[in-house]
Amino acid sequence: MTKQMNQSDRMESDDTPVTIDIILNVKPSCREEFERVAAETIAAAEMFEGHLGVNVFRPDDSSSLQYRIVFKFDRLSNYRLWESSEIRKGYLAQLNRLIVDEGKFQVLTGLETWFTLSTNKAILPPPxxxxxxxxxxxxxxxxxxxxxxxxxxxxxxxxxxxxxxxxxxxxxxxxxxxxxxxxxxxxxxxxxxxxxxxx
Structure with a gap:
């Protein structure tokens, strides 16, 4: 997950709204702990300037503990402050122990934030x-x-x-x-x- 997080360094430099889409596969034995740490992480993110809200899509099938978390910031610069914060790094280290793989991480900026649907699938911008x-x-x-x-x-x-x-x-x-x-x-x-x- 940490490696995929670093892909955000290649994002656009324009200070536009951003949508962050995260898909994580949680270890079966760690579901309760993941729920707790994720809730604390979300609460911490909400304290940062520009945070516009978050949606958590929990797994429908207990055999596959795949979570999707989508949250938005009003500006890329405000998201950067959260992304580089020590509190986020601390929670990220805890979450990395509870997931099966690195997960998937997307950051959409500019017009692409207008074209996001509420779905449990990964966000794929239209042409x-x-x-x-x-x-x-x-x-x-x-x-x-x-x-x-x-x-x-x-x-x-x-x-x-x-x-x-x-x-x-x-x-x-x-x-x-x-x-x-x-x-x-x-x-x-x-x-x-x-x-x-x-x-």
Missing amino acids: RYKMFLLTWGIIFILINFMNRLVIPNLSFLPPPLATLLVSGLMVFAMTYIIMPRVTKLFAKWLYPRNHDAQQ
Whole structure:
């Protein structure tokens, strides 16, 4: 697991939101201890600035103790602070004793964080051209909405301040409202293999 964690050194340098996807195979005799240490690790991560939440997917089949943990940070720089912290290193050493192998570790940044589904499978981003087309279409609609209903009501503000406000509203809407729903709506087109496998 430590070796795979080091792969995050190759991540993008942009200070964008990040989604961290971890899959671990727990030793059968260590399940209770793993649950305890994992809960303590998650609680520690929540204390760090920029932590946006975590989802824990527990194994459905008792014969395979595979856990998946997905958590998000608002910025790559804030995630780096957690990643390099001594408290995380301490918990990581404890977790490494409780798992069968190194596990799988993914860090998604930028637009890829908009295209993540709630599933117990590893996060596989869709092709970039699909992300581009879908994002382009949504932004086109948003810009027209802003031009008609929002910008005319901001004429009393200086142009730079109005632009700052409008761009902030667009990014907020894309990140927290629109893209999570649009991703589910277009899931069959974005992730055809995943859906075929589930049927």
